[in-house]
Amino acid sequence: MARHFLRLKLTLLRNGLRSNWLRxxxxxxxxxxxxxxxxxxxxxxxxxxxQALVVPLVFDAFFLGWLFLPLLGMGTDxxxxxxxxxxxxxxxxxxxxxxxxxxLVGLAPVATLLALSGALxxxxxxxSGTLVIGALLAVELLLCVVGSRAMTTLFSxxxxxxxxxxxxxxxxxxAGIVPALAGQIVxxxxxxxxxxxxxxxxAGRALYWxxxxxxxxxxxxxxxxxxxxxxxxxxxxxxxxxxALWLWGWALQRALTTSEPATAKQARKGPGLFSPPLSFLxxxxxxAVAAKEMRYMWRDPRRRASLLSVVILxxxxxxxxxxxxxxxxxxxxxxxxxxxxxxxxxxxxxxxxxxxxxxxxxxGGDPAADLRGKNLAIAVLGxxxxxxxxxxxxxxxxxxxxxxxxVFLGGAAMGVALGVAxxxxxxxxxxxxxxxxxxxxxxxxxxxALTGLLAMVVTGLLLGPIVAAVAVSLTVWRAGLVAVAAxxxxxxxxxxxxxxRLAANRLSIRQLEVLQAVSGRSVP
Amino acid sequence: xxxxxxxxxxxxxxxxxxxxxxxAEGTIPVEAAAGYALxxxxxxxxxxxxxxxxxxxLDIPASSxxxxxxxxxxxxxxxxxxxxxxxxxxxxxxxxxxAEVWHNLARTKAVIGVLPEDLLLFERLTxxxxxxxxxxxxxxxxxxVADRSRELLEVFGxxxxxxxxxxxxxxxxxxxxxxxxxxxxxxxxxxxxEPFEAVDPVSARSIRTVLERHIESGATxxxxxxxxxxVERLCDRVAIMHQGRLVAEGPxxxxxxxxxxxxxxxxxxxxxxxxxxxxxxxxxxxx
Numbered sequence: 016m017a018r019h020f021l022r023l024k025l026t027l028l029r030n031g032l033r034s035n036w037l038r039x040x041x042x043x044x045x046x047x048x049x050x051x052x053x054x055x056x057x058x059x060x061x062x063x064x065x066q067a068l069v070v071p072l073v074f075d076a077f078f079l080g081w082l083f084l085p086l087l088g089m090g091t092d093x094x095x096x097x098x099x100x101x102x103x104x105x106x107x108x109x110x111x112x113x114x115x116x117x118x119l120v121g122l123a124p125v126a127t128l129l130a131l132s133g134a135l136x137x138x139x140x141x142x143s144g145t146l147v148i149g150a151l152l153a154v155e156l157l158l159c160v161v162g163s164r165a166m167t168t169l170f171s172x173x174x175x176x177x178x179x180x181x182x183x184x185x186x187x188x189x190a191g192i193v194p195a196l197a198g199q200i201v202x203x204x205x206x207x208x209x210x211x212x213x214x215x216x217x218a219g220r221a222l223y224w225x226x227x228x229x230x231x232x233x234x235x236x237x238x239x240x241x242x243x244x245x246x247x248x249x250x251x252x253x254x255x256x257x258x259a260l261w262l263w264g265w266a267l268q269r270a271l272t273t274s275e276p277a278t279a280k281q282a283r284k285g286p287g288l289f290s291p292p293l294s295f296l297x298x299x300x301x302x303a304v305a306a307k308e309m310r311y312m313w314r315d316p317r318r319r320a321s322l323l324s325v326v327i328l329x330x331x332x333x334x335x336x337x338x339x340x341x342x343x344x345x346x347x348x349x350x351x352x353x354x355x356x357x358x359x360x361x362x363x364x365x366x367x368x369x370x371x372x373x374x375x376x377x378x379g380g381d382p383a384a385d386l387r388g389k390n391l392a393i394a395v396l397g398x399x400x401x402x403x404x405x406x407x408x409x410x411x412x413x414x415x416x417x418x419x420x421x422v423f424l425g426g427a428a429m430g431v432a433l434g435v436a437x438x439x440x441x442x443x444x445x446x447x448x449x450x451x452x453x454x455x456x457x458x459x460x461x462x463x464a465l466t467g468l469l470a471m472v473v474t475g476l477l478l479g480p481i482v483a484a485v486a487v488s489l490t491v492w493r494a495g496l497v498a499v500a501a502x503x504x505x506x507x508x509x510x511x512x513x514x515x516r517l518a519a520n521r522l523s524i525r526q527l528e529v530l531q532a533v534s535g536r537s538v539p
Numbered sequence: 540x541x542x543x544x545x546x547x548x549x550x551x552x553x554x555x556x557x558x559x560x561x562x563a564e565g566t567i568p569v570e571a572a573a574g575y576a577l578x579x580x581x582x583x584x585x586x587x588x589x590x591x592x593x594x595x596x597l598d599i600p601a602s603s604x605x606x607x608x609x610x611x612x613x614x615x616x617x618x619x620x621x622x623x624x625x626x627x628x629x630x631x632x633x634x635x636x637x638a639e640v641w642h643n644l645a646r647t648k649a650v651i652g653v654l655p656e657d658l659l660l661f662e663r664l665t666x667x668x669x670x671x672x673x674x675x676x677x678x679x680x681x682x683x684v685a686d687r688s689r690e691l692l693e694v695f696g697x698x699x700x701x702x703x704x705x706x707x708x709x710x711x712x713x714x715x716x717x718x719x720x721x722x723x724x725x726x727x728x729x730x731x732x733e734p735f736e737a738v739d740p741v742s743a744r745s746i747r748t749v750l751e752r753h754i755e756s757g758a759t760x761x762x763x764x765x766x767x768x769x770v771e772r773l774c775d776r777v778a779i780m781h782q783g784r785l786v787a788e789g790p791x792x793x794x795x796x797x798x799x800x801x802x803x804x805x806x807x808x809x810x811x812x813x814x815x816x817x818x819x820x821x822x823x824x825x826x
Contacts, residue, residue: 379648
């Protein structure tokens with residue numbers, strides 16, 4: 016049976032290489048990423064002088080990565096989902112043997128083994144030591160693979176439910192912020208503040224608590240010649256693998272015999288597009304699009320995450336004042352930063368609609384109203400963000416006199432960025448994947464990044480005159496700051512009008528092309 | 540009834556000109572013959588090298604219940620998309636309610652309702668919100684949208700589902716929500732792609748009743764389906780598509796020619812593929 020699963024996995028890998036260029040690009044990127052990860056890990060394991068910290072860190076990082084990352088990519092490997100195997104007439108042990116064999120083939124297990132082999136190359140502990148470390152590496156790989164299988168099987172039901180996937184998409188979307196925070200916090204926790212050598216800090220000892228940490232400890236013991244201790248820890252690691260196997264078997268049995276969970280239907284109170292707090296919007300096409308957009312900002316996990324990232328970024332100047340790093344009252348002028356980012360996120364407004372944009376196309380009428388509606392939703396939210404941020408910063412810094420200028424500048428930033436974003440949305444729309452089998456936000460690769468970057472550069476250039484005028488005003492003519500900012504707001508409004516009109520004209524001609532572009536493969 | 544052998548039904552441009560469909564200047568007439576809800580001439584669409592629809596001609600009289608049937612990949616969905624202004628054809632012309640679609644997109648969209656097969660809706664709205672959204676997109680006054688929404692949700696048994704997000708609805712329920720969206724502006728011509736797919740019998744009966752009433756009011760319904768019994772029962776005219784071309788078109792009774800529509804369909808699109816095998820191994824559970 017293992018042979019059949021191996022063949023299935025190899026066929027899936029081969030088919031992946033035969034698919035479209037976007038998929039090939041993704042595979043190329045994965046190979047590249049794994050290559051660098053292997054090199055970096057090998058470098059760390061071979062060159063670092065603080066092995067007591069690095070070995071458990073690497074072992075734990077791989078173990079935790081194997082446990083949690085496959086949950087995010089549930090749809091990328093068809094052999095991961097036990098529901099696909101429910102109808103096969105297989106006994107559980109045979110199924111597990113087959114799945115385990117399939118799991119050990121592929122880029123990830125090979126790269127993991129290569130990366131961890133750095134622990135074997137470093138120092139030469141003699142033949143018996145080498146054998147023990149080799150066995151430790153094999154057990155670590157098994158621990159990673161079996162642990163990963165247990166986790167994906169355990170959570171397969173939740174991951175197939177809409178609510179579970181929403182949470183996951185949200186986590187994935189804000190995951191970009193985590194490495195930056197972790198880079199600041201983790202080293203302080205793990206390492207003792209010793210200027211001469213790096214030693215394991217109090218929290219660093221927690222690295223040894225995980226089964227992978229035991230194996231890492233065993234590697235260090237084997238190198239030091241304490242083979243009995245290493246072998247005892249090896250056996251403990253093997254016990255952990257056995258426990259993970261049991262858990263996997265139990266979860267597999269449950270997953271194969273339990274029906275798929277239906278997402279609990281959540282009835283909305285007072286159903287209606289314009290229910291409070293959106294009752295102020297006009298009952299027109301523009302108002303309807305704005306109301307839909309604003310409901311999506313909360314209900315769509317990707318948009319909720321984007322909104323959260325804006326709010327987090329807004330917290331930085333506030334934190335600067337609270338932590339006493341700065342008391343500059345001019346910080347109030349930065350209140351428009353959030354709305355600038357919010358507007359820059361709108362470079363693919365129709366891509367967010369996806370294939371459902373056909374409803375707007377089929378309705379006929381004025382496509383400019385769709386753009387205005389989308390812009391209105393951002394403007395309403397942006398106005399709230401600017402007002403709240405400006406007041407908070409004014410309260411903290413005492414810079415109340417800058418409040419009117421800050422509000423005008425927020426409007427200017429929003430106008431310019433939205434004008435550019437409207438153009439980008441019509442000129443370079445791209446699909447955002449939101450299917451039942453793929454969580455990754457969008458996979459248009461370079462085009463996505465390029466559009467965003469280009470829009471950012473153009474917005475920056477167009478905002479240049481305002482920034483320059485404000486800088487000059489702050490230096491030589493503070494009294495005129497409000498007038499300068501108001502002028503900036505008018506400039507922003509005019510650029511928005513221009514961007515909106517040009518985009519609407521183009522949209523009325525290219526509506527079908529935009530629909531095709533944002534629908535991905537949904538339109539034949 | 541018209542039946543078409545091989546590819547003889549494709550209309551070359553010269554022939555079309557003699558037929559009066561292309562003016563002396565070589566342009567497509569903006570106005571077409573009266574009495575037809577939909578007319579199609581020489582409609583063609585290819586994806587890469589593969590022809591999805593190859594020179595289609597079709598006349599659908601006003602106030603008819605028209606069934607478009609064909610095997611998977613016959614080109615039905617592509618045809619309906621081109622007729623509704625959702626997909627630009629490579630060649631050919633379509634007249635809806637007398638006006639050429641691609642020269643009068645706004646006018647065309649104002650008189651048609653569409654229920655696509657893939658049914659990709661704004662799924663994070665509730666059924667009721669989606670209906671309001673769609674009504675306002677079509678420029679209807681808010682009061683009219685509210686009244687019609689209430690009536691449609693009630694008739695289709697969606698009052699309860701109206702408060703649930705579409706993403707949490709079953710496929711059948713999504714079809715049921717899509718239909719009021721297509722009907723809300725009271726279209727003169729309704730295009731429905733597989734409207735009864737995954738819909739329960741009680742709801743299917745409600746849908747049939749509403750559609751029949753729609754026809755009685757002078758409107759036209761064009762729908763595609765794989766369920767031959769349904770097409771046979773509902774449609775007064777039917778067209779059978781195969782490999783992007785029409786193989787038969789006309790009044791349903793003429794097309795089925797004394798047999799069932801299914802028999803006629805199987806005969807016209809290539810016969811019974813199971814005749815060469817006896818499948819003796821079926822039911823033996825042998826490895």
